[in-house]
Structures are given as C-alpha cells and as structure tokens.
Amino acid sequence: MLIRKSPDIRPSEITSETNYLNRRQFLQSSALAGGSLLAGSAMSAVVPDTPMAELSGVIPGDYSTTETPNSIEDIVTYNNYYEFGTGKDDPYRNSQDFKAHPWTIEVDGHAEITGTFDIEDFVNPHTLEERIYRMRCVEAWSMVIPWVGIPLVDIIKRFKPTSDAKYVRFETLHDRARMPGQRRGSLEWPYREGLTIAEATNPLPMLVVGVYGHSLPNQNGAPLRLIVPWKYGFKGIKGIVKMSFVSRQPVNSWQMAASNEYGFYANVNPTVRHPRWSQARERRIGAGFFAEKQETLMFNGYGEHVAHLYDGLDLRRNF
C-alpha cells in the first residue's frame, strides 16, 4: 500500500536542511517568524512575506506517502518554471530577487463570491496541512515532496461556484519586468492551466504555500501554486494570480505549445506513448548514479482516489 497517513516524524521537523536555501533570506525571515508565530493559530493560515520562513500551525494531512522525501536542495534547484528560464537551475538562479508580496488573486466567473483578494485573505480562513506527495514530471523524472497548503476543494467551496462552473482555470502572473523568462517567446504568457470541477473538488489537489514546513521559495511558485499529484508536473501552475470558474474546457499552456504531446488531462499514464520520453518508467531524483529507474504507476499511484473521475473516458485519446 503506497498511500498512508503521515509518518510520525514530519519532514517539516527536519529543519537543518532548509537552511541550505538562500541563507540571506532565511536569516531575514527568521526575524519575522516570531511575529507570525503569535499571529498563527490552527484555524488561520499565515503566509510569511519572504520565502523559506517557517510556517506555523501546520497540521499533518491525509494521503501522504511514506516514501522518503527528496532533499530540500533537490527540490529548490531542479525546477521547470519557464517564467525564470528554461534550464533546470534557471528558476533557482533567476528568481531570487522576485518579490512575491504583496500579492493578489482574482477570482471570477461562475461563482457566487468573486473579487480580488490579498493572498493573506485568500488563505487565512483555512488550516495549513502538510502532505507528502509524489511528483512525476512529463520529462520522466520524479521526486517526493512535503508540500504545505490547503485542499483546493476547501477553497473552491468558499467561493460557491454555480452549476455553470464546469472547469476551474488558473493563470500565472504575467509581468515581464519581474519574470525575465517572459521577455522572450517560449510559451505563450501568461501560463495557464485548468481542471474539471470534479478534479478540482477531489480531495487530493492542493493550493500550496510552502514546502518542508517553510513558505515557498520563489522558484517553486511563491506565493501560491497548484499541486495535482496524479497528473504530470506541468499541471501544477505556479505564481497563481487568477482563478476562474468557467463553463468551457480551458486550453492549458503546454497544450497550446504542442497539442500532440501535451493534453488537457495530462494524467500520469505509463501506457500513453510520448515522442520524447518513455512514460513507462521514471528516474527518482536523488536516488544516485547507479539507481535503476522505477516503473511509473498509473495516475502516479493515486488511482484509488481518482480513477473513478475518468469512468468511460478513453485515457489514451484524452491524454
């Protein structure tokens, strides 16, 4: 059984490794951490305004894997975030001066409550949970990451989507001055992603504000990103500024770039052939030079929670 409740020792308690990232910001944020500790309580999430500041009031969530999480070093130096460059370490190198605060999120479309919210107001009514999820990239590598965030379903319920809301659509910040990767054409900006309302209200997807018990580093999508563990990593849109309840299936960025390779669903599926990478197996980052690749699991191993969402759908055509 791969999916179990959290182990006794949460990775957030392993604090030594977190110091690796960005000592400067870590020191700055330590000074602020005192304040957020006072403000934090179990029922109101507080997101510090610097990366890698310790988060308070984080409870262990369900659905965590017992696999060993990757080191914070792997998680923060090996990223796909084209807004900061297309190389794997570009986001780490090019995002350090990015300011993810102040930050607002616009909610629009078919919902009773819409408007523009400060990140604090957006996450405040919720409790932060830690969930250790597998992350499978379409490039055939994978990691295990202890995210901190809020179940997406809880946030969606708050905005009371109407029956016309068939899909949820997300957008990343589009700001050429702050995101150097947007100054040239690679993807069409802003980055966009979407889920069906059934997928979005499944208990697994999370809106993530932290990793390893600390607020998100910029290169991982600060201050707010999506995690959908049974889908390829590119569905996990970063730096979210907009969430829309829409009636039509949105077109996601990678689908726009190459629809023959990347679809809307993008469920992890070892049986769908891909012209660049075999999706049958994956390399676990951090496993070492001589480690064998491992078999990729259907729905990244989360099938028991999500397979029913696709009853009657041909997943080879709807890849």
Place this chain on the structure above:
Amino acid sequence: MDTLTQIRRVWKPLLFITCLIPAILVVTDAFEITGRLGANPIEEIQDRFGYWGLRFIMIALAVTPLRHMTGWNWLIRFRRMLGLFAFFYVLNHFLVWLLLDQRLLMSAILEDIVERPFITIGFTAFLLLIAMASTSTLALRRRLGRRWQQLHNSVYVVGLLGVWHYWWQVKLDIREPLVYAAVLAVLLGHRVWYRYKHRPTPRA
C-alpha cells in the same frame, strides 16, 4: 626540432590534454571538487557529453575553412585527433544513455531507438561515427583509397544529424540548437562557396 617533430612531440600532446578537459571536469564535478552535477547527475553528464560531441564535430569541420582563410596548412595534422575526440564524446554520451540511463534494459533501448525520432537520428549519426573512427588509421586510409574519402565525407551528414538530434530533443526553447545550426550552416556553406569559386573553368 623541425616543425613536424614539434607538432608530434609538443602540440599534439597539448591539444590532447586540452580536448580531455570537459571529460576531466565531469569526473571532478562528480566528486564535487570543481563544481557539481546537480539534482539529476545522469542527465547532466549525458547532456555535457552530447554538447561536446557536437562541438568537436563542429571544431573538426572548422579545420578546412580555417586553412582556406589563413593558409595554415599544418592545421590538417590535428584534424584526425579532433574527429576522434568528437567520437569519444559521442561514445560517452551513448554509453551514459545505455548504461546509466537505460541500464542495458533492451526493451527500453529498442523502444527509444524505434519510437523516438530524435533518438533514431542520434543513433544513426553514432553509427556513422563508429564507421569513421574505426577506419581512421593511416594504413586503412591507404588501403581504402577513394572509398575512404567517400566514407569520411559522411561527417557532413553526421553534423546535420547531430544538430537535428539536438533540435528535436529540445522541448521548446530552440535558441541553443539554432546557434549550432547557424555554425554548421557557415561551416558547410563555406565549402559550397569554395567549390563554386574554384570550379573548373570551361575551356573553349
């Protein structure tokens, strides 16, 4: 020392060691002496060997245009070594894929070669390089005569396939493959231009 002896005793060994530097750096980076290989070391090593294979193909292809432009005909004495280093780096690129990435899993290897066009192309280029590297001795060159030259003209094809292999492998950002394509276009373009300029003039 006469020039030929100097080339053999001094310049060739120096060039040899210089050409080996990228490979040495892979080893010293692996042990974190000179740098690091990052979160995905197998991918990093494979990429580095691939880049250097392509670069040495370009460097070897630059010898003739440089000779034409400068008149330094002694450059030709280094060309075989440069070509063999191209083969050395491509071979390593291939071996990392075969041994570390695929771990000799035959089904996955065959699937990759057959189903992923960029690998089919890269593998074809590799086969041509094997043919060239294994016929690179002077004795074989003499024995094969004109056919040797025909075989070794496939370096142009290898250059094209190499850039194509890189281009197709890249997910989206084609700026770097574009640079390699531009360099290759200049190197091959020079030959076309040179032939045109020195075409035999029709006689009356």
